[in-house]
Amino acid sequence: MTNPASDGQDAARRATLSEVAERAGVSLATASRALAGTYPVAEKTKARVVEAATDLGYARGRRAGDAERRFPTVAVVAHDIRQEFLVEIVSGIEQVAAGAGHFCLVGSTGYSAETELAMLDNLVGDPAIEGVVVAGGAYDTPAYRAGMAAMARRFADRGLPLVFCGRPGLDDDSPITVVDYDRAGGAASAVGHLLSRGHRRIAFLRGPRGFSTSEGRAAGHDAALASFGVPVDERLVKTGERSRATGYQRTRELLAEEAGMTAIFAENDYMAAGCLAALREAGLSVPGDVSVIGYDDLDVSQETWPPLTTVHLPFDELGRAAARLVLAPAEPGSGRETAVFGTHLVIRESVRSLW
Structure with missing residues (x-):
């Protein structure tokens, strides 16, 4: 035999805040604020939301008690x-x-x-x-x-x-x-800065494939090259973790391959710092032999030598x-x-x- 009280409890568990909002004729955010009691909501609106929640048997669960939300x-x-x-x-x-x-x-x-x-x-x-x-x-x-x-x-x-x-x-x-x-606009401005200063052989130190930050910055890199009519040369694109160690190692690879780049765009300042270390170790001057530009404007960008041109993010x-x-x-x-x-x-x- 079915227990009516049990049926009511099951219905209460099934009721959602979306249903309460729809019943009260308000947005989801307004329903949430009205039931939370921590944001100003018009009294008539709050009363309508509370009535809808009561009619539907909506249970906010443990969030309902102020004593439990200290x-x-x-x-x-x-x-x-x-x-x-x-x-x-x-x-x-x-x-x-x-x-x-x-x-x-x-x-x-x-x-x-x-x-x-x-x-x-x-x-x-x-x-x-x-x-x-x-x-x-x-x-x-x-x-x-x-x-x-x-x-x-x-x-x-x-x-x-x-x-x-x-x-x-x-x-x-x-x-x-x-x-x-x-992220794409920031990368485009960095690469565009290099292109506007005559650089065409620009190496790119980028992060992992499929990672949203890296993909967005890669899109900006590609767009800037395209705007200057410069094709992407995959031999100049090096992929790896977004770390100083990766920037150092990938720059060493570029130098060993005699890539002939005049500038390097690093996806972030950590990679740029590793890049600067590899260039210095190879006896190359920055920016005399190779220009370097980073992204993020972290503290390290002002602590490198020379201080790093980079993209500022707030x-x-x-x-x-x-x-x-x-x-x-x-x-x-x-x-x-x-x-x-x-x-x-x-x-x-x-x-x-x-x-």
């Missing part, structure tokens, strides 16, 4: 928090979170998509979590896209913001807010923007679901003109 937290999931640019992003997130009375929880995935999804799976059910920022690039595979799209829907159903920071969206209707930067601003979108989620159709920051070139002493 330490509201913004979580950050990143692939390697030892990286300087991720430290800057997290710092920006912490500034905004602290200003709103929130803690900041940070976890590293070691570039593993499986670990990333496992972390998100734990966070989506944590009563203290107000939202999650996923920071840094990703390996773009079908498994990653499918897993992340499903995870995004779970976050949306619970009314939790999921924000990508420094990572492109999934190019579908997944409910993910994106705070990104023009990492802390990206972090602050991501945190603000966790604390005040974007309304669908508001135009705030995607924010793209620009970059600019910082001219120092590592590039010379051939004219």
Whole structure:
């Protein structure tokens, strides 16, 4: 015999925040704010949302009790928090979170998509979590896209913001807010700077194939060459990890192969620093013999000799923007679901003109 009370409990477990929002005639973000009680919502709107939640038997779970939400937290999931640019992003997130009375929880995935999804799976059910920022690039595979799209829907159903920071969206209707930067535009400006100074044999030290950051910067490199009518010479393209050691080793390979480059564009400043070391070890001067340009404008770019010309990225601003979108989620159709920051070139002493 069926227990009516049991049936009601099953229905309550099945009700989602999306259904509550639809019943109340409000957006998902407004429904979330009204039920959370931590953001200003018009009293009539709040009453309508609460009535809809009651009618549907919506159970917010452990998040419903203020006593159990004494330490509201913004979580950050990143692939390697030892990286300087991720430290800057997290710092920006912490500034905004602290200003709103929130803690900041940070976890590293070691570039593993499986670990990333496992972390998100734990966070989506944590009563203290107000939202999650996923920071840094990703390996773009079908498994990653499918897993992340499903995870995004779970976050949306619970009314939790999921924000990508420094990572492109999934190019579908997944409910993910994106705070990104023009990675291709930054690379195009770097390579264009070299081309405008007469360089045509430009070597490219790039990161792993399939990694979103590396693919975006490679697209900018290719576009800049095309705009000057210079074909991509694959013999000048060296791929590897985004590290100083890789920059050093790949530059040694270029020199051993007598590639004849007059300039080198490194995907990031770490690779550029390794490149400078290899050139110096080979007895070559920068920029006298070979010009070098980097990307990111990390501290190391000002500590090398010569100081490195590079592309500046406002990492802390990206972090602050991501945190603000966790604390005040974007309304669908508001135009705030995607924010793209620009970059600019910082001219120092590592590039010379051939004219």
